[in-house]
Amino acid sequence: MFKVVKRKELAPIEFEIFVEAPRIASKAKPGQFVILRIDEFGERIPLTIVDTDPETGLVRLIFQVIGKSTAQLATVMEGDCLADVVGPLGKPTEIENYGTVMLVGGGVGIAALFPIVKGLKEAGNRVITVLGAKNKELLILTEECRAYSDELILMTDDGSVGQKGLVTQAMEEVFAKESIHTAWAIGPSIMMKFCTMTAQKHQVPIYVSLNPIMIDGTGMCGGCRVTIADNIKFACVDGPEFLGEEVDWDEFISRMQQYRPEELRANEIYEK
Ligand code: FES
The missing domain is CATH 2.40.30.10 (Translation factors)
Structure with a gap:
């Protein structure tokens, strides 16, 4: 226990x-x-x-x-x-001294981003962190991320803290003034997809952390399968981090919705 x-x-x-x-x-x-x-x-x-x-x-x-x-x-x-x-x-993040890196976190994905921010800072990188959420209340771990970042940019949908707007706007601002070696983005699937498109525009590799449905977590059940560079991979053993440009985003987002009716039903029964 x-x-x-x-x-x-x-x-x-x-x-x-x-x-x-x-x-x-x-x-x-x-x-x-x-x-x-x-x-x-x-x-x-x-x-x-x-x-x-x-x-x-x-x-x-x-x-x-x-x-x-x-x-x-x-x-x-x-x-x-x-x-x-x-x-x-899962496989750990490849922590190295890359130079200047950008880390983008959205919503509860900030929790998964924080150990990478910390690891990359401790490895000697110049770390630029962008955190986004709907509002101030949902923006978590800001002070902890600040402690390990050379620059921290906060974005909220309603402007209740930081700038009003999307994390991709902040990414553009960073790309305009910095030479970024590698980026990471962790958050809702749609956010990671758009962060990937933004990084691709600037020819910067970006890693995303995929969180599909998982069952055993050891590569046996196939529940977490994702398509990466046209190959089937299991997020639990081959990931969870993958290069964003290699992810089949449409398939991933659609598989994330696959059990939504059952999930809603289970929740309704639990709430009764
Ligand atoms: Fe079963 Fe990944 S969770 S193969």
């Missing part, structure tokens, strides 16, 4: 939990994720590892309530235990 030692509501429907998982905490690298189950009947929930502390054995996870299982996870309180937490899974 994996004990939740700390829990906090970061924003409306966004929660942070610290889970005791010493073996994961000692091995995890930026870009990797875990799959957890709340109880033995629970759906498997993949979540990116935001941070780890090998000394205390704690793993920090952030999630947004988007359906039945994440709504149930939000009811797990400090002192409660999760049935299992498996990881670290």
